[in-house]
Amino acid sequence: MTASSPGAPSGTGRRLLGLLTPRPSGWQTPAATAVAVVAALALSSALITLTGGSPSASVQALFEGSMADWTAWTSTLLYTAPLLLVAVGACVSARSGSFNIGQEGQVLIGALAAAWVGLRLAINGPALLVIMLLAAALAAGAWAGLSSLMHRLRGVNVVVSTMLMTFVAQQVVAYAVNMPWLLQESRVGNAPVSPQSNPLPPSGLLGSFGEYPGLQINGGLILAVAAAVLAAVAITRTPWGFRLTMLGRNPLAAKHAGVRVNALGGLALAISGALAGLAGAVLLASPVGVNRLQPGMAMNIGWDGLLVALVARNRPLAAMPVALLFGVLRSGGGFLAATGVPSFLVDVVKALLVLAFVAPPVVVALARRRRSGGRPAGARREAAPAAEEAIA
């Protein structure tokens, strides 16, 4: 990553090393990002003011809904956990050069698998939860793996197929909760049945840890943080992670260096799907909530988790604070309505923030290339969805 070390050779060698440095170092990128973030926040407050709201009251409401007391923190962390899981997966696949944008569907498939296993087995004891999480990861990993298989066998674009599979997943879940023989809730007396599953048995719910006065750390969060740390170590400190990064930067070079391109790329995509599936299981088995499989239960967690990874520039550790920020926005968004500002404002702020983090590095790199006479300044890959250089 830090190829521009001292003692770099001159001439061609230096240029090659320059090619290996995807991220322009120096102060320009952080400075440009800071300016862009300020601009994004200014635009958001302008929007609130123009529509007759008060920016300071909105910030106050966001704070009260997400951080003011232990209850608010608990709710924030409940959102943070699945967001972080999705984001870590997105980091892994983007690093390998496969840009997975189907997390929203993979979340649902994970929840579907977890619900099916949890309701069919319904055993007592912690084994049920473990089996549910495994089932969710396996099912969603296989779901994402399908896209990889389509790419490998028939050259189908991964971005497009993961996107289309999202809509398929939504209908699969809708089908499952509409069919009594699959997962639809059982009829009690003559009460009408809704398109949702039965609630999970208590042994299938994630626990909360540390019953401090109010603050509860949900089990999903521990899972998510563990996944983030594990992914960070695997990517930056292991030969596997090196091969993964090499594959993402230059698949042809990776192939010549002996990386099993298809297997590794497919695995990365499956891992990202599996983590999104875990996020689905975490949503389903959350200590708070209805604990039923419902078609709308993904709540855009998949799309938002993807945005978290974009803001974190595909670094799992950086994804932790970003996921927390997005959790804060989600949790605080519910309080906004009380101040007369619709909670949809939060979505605008999120999108603007993502733009503010994604655009500056690219602009800085472009400006440098223009200055250096058109020579590529960043590593450009040959024929893969260039997910990473857009972000890195």
Added chain:
Amino acid sequence: MSAADDISTILSSGIRLTVPLAFAACGEYLAERAGTMNISLEAMMLGAAFGSVATASATGSATTGLVAGVLIGLLIGFVHGNLAHRLEVNTFVVGLVLNALVLGLTSYLITISSFDSHQVTQVSVPWLRDIPLIGHPLFVERWPVYLLLLIVPLTWWLVERSRWGLELRAVGEQPQAADVTGIRVNLRRRQALLWCGALAGLGGAYLAVGEVGSFNQNMTAGRGYIVIAAVIFGAWRLGRTLLGCVLFGLADAMRLALPALGLTMNSQLLVVAPYLLALVAMLVFTTRNREPKSLGQPFVRGST
């Protein structure tokens, strides 16, 4: 109700559901031929739908609303084009962010405002409307529908017969070679996105001020993605793309009509059909070299 009436009703609603798709599909088709897999189509349609209703309410004219919709589509195409094909931000990232931004913004704005309902006028073609079965569905429509008769041939001519279109296709297939011959690759892609934005805007605006007369939250509800599926299903040929739009429009109409007809069928299957068909089409077509070779890949001079 006779069977003929049922069929006529479903046809009628199917055509009305097809028209917004067809407008946007003409745009997306052209953008994809130039090498941009434009997923901000959803944002273009949704933004235009909102803008058209807001403008129509403010000016009292649905036609002005339609124009405003086109302008908003153009604006989003302009933003996407400059971010993706000038600043070289990954085009899928740009699309995702624009979709999220427009969905959030329109949902926000519609929650705090209310608009008067305006609709463009209906045209009823004499004599032709009396044809049994297809007469009413085809010849009693809001007037923008008949713009399709102009736009479809124009899009085909632009892509297949004009010099500009030849350059577009070159840019979509072999941007490096196109660049060497002096074509400004990223400029062509930006122009293609403008065309796409204008037409997607027209489609979204038609949906709002043509069919419905008002705007509701997430009004387009994934129609942009259906259009993308239609272009893939159509193997990047205009005729088949439009056929895909008609199929998907009819499937949607069937889904809405099923309860009224007293039929029980899984609506999920009808909803999912476009996406499944697109996936199958991709599996089939990729080995037949139908896809523009550089679809979705950024162009950077000096890289291979």
